[in-house]
Amino acid sequence: MTDxxxxxxxxxxxxxxxxxxxxxxxxxCLSVAIVYKTTRCESLREVPVAALVLWxxxxxxxxxxxxxxxxIFKLLV
Amino acid sequence: xxxxxxxxxxxASLAGFLAWLVPGLxxxxxxxxxxxxxxxxxxxxxxxxxxxxxxxxxxxxxHQRRLWFVAQIGAGGQTLAAAALTDRVLPTLPLARKSxxxxxxxxxxxxxxxxxYLGDWSAAEVGVHYTxxxxxxxxxxxxDAISRADPSNGRRKQNGQLPQGxx
Numbered sequence: 001m002t003d004x005x006x007x008x009x010x011x012x013x014x015x016x017x018x019x020x021x022x023x024x025x026x027x028x029c030l031s032v033a034i035v036y037k038t039t040r041c042e043s044l045r046e047v048p049v050a051a052l053v054l055w056x057x058x059x060x061x062x063x064x065x066x067x068x069x070x071x072i073f074k075l076l077v
Numbered sequence: 078x079x080x081x082x083x084x085x086x087x088x089a090s091l092a093g094f095l096a097w098l099v100p101g102l103x104x105x106x107x108x109x110x111x112x113x114x115x116x117x118x119x120x121x122x123x124x125x126x127x128x129x130x131x132x133x134x135x136x137x138x139x140h141q142r143r144l145w146f147v148a149q150i151g152a153g154g155q156t157l158a159a160a161a162l163t164d165r166v167l168p169t170l171p172l173a174r175k176s177x178x179x180x181x182x183x184x185x186x187x188x189x190x191x192x193x194y195l196g197d198w199s200a201a202e203v204g205v206h207y208t209x210x211x212x213x214x215x216x217x218x219x220x221d222a223i224s225r226a227d228p229s230n231g232r233r234k235q236n237g238q239l240p241q242g243x244x
Binding site for chain 2: 018
């Protein structure tokens, strides 16, 4: 039974609404920030703060670009 | 033969291969245990979250999403496992057998069972991005493992650091 629950977890797709797609960017950007900063920082103690700063920077940058493109699209339509 | 007995090139190749096979294993092999565990947990969680969001057949599918599969294969063993799972799931889908390359969204939505496994557009796209990014992140980890395996590496030479367990 555990096998079938695990199998269905990875074989069945989730239903995602438009707003949830924006939220799903948060963990993806966090993992990018953690991995990148773990390769770059000489001491692991620096990683949490550096990753947090990078995470916020990526999110602000991407949401700004996204909002800008959406605004341009709305102006042109 | 210990890992110190291996030539730098062989040690770097082995670390790179292990990092490809299991994210972080190359670092663990070189003595960077904590770093390796961070890579293992982060990349594995990202990859399998993507598979769970988009469903394995709609996410890791080397027939329908060839270019994404090139990015995903960076995650090595996990991608091979997911691709094997896709090969097991795909034949059970009525519309997704040999002609799945020509399967368009309209056809997918016409069949509830197929749609359940391949997912709607947004779920599959999010899943593909998660798994693709996980594969590309592991490429970065592989390069980092190879550079750390070489004792003449500029970064460690400059700081006088050699691999110590736990960092």
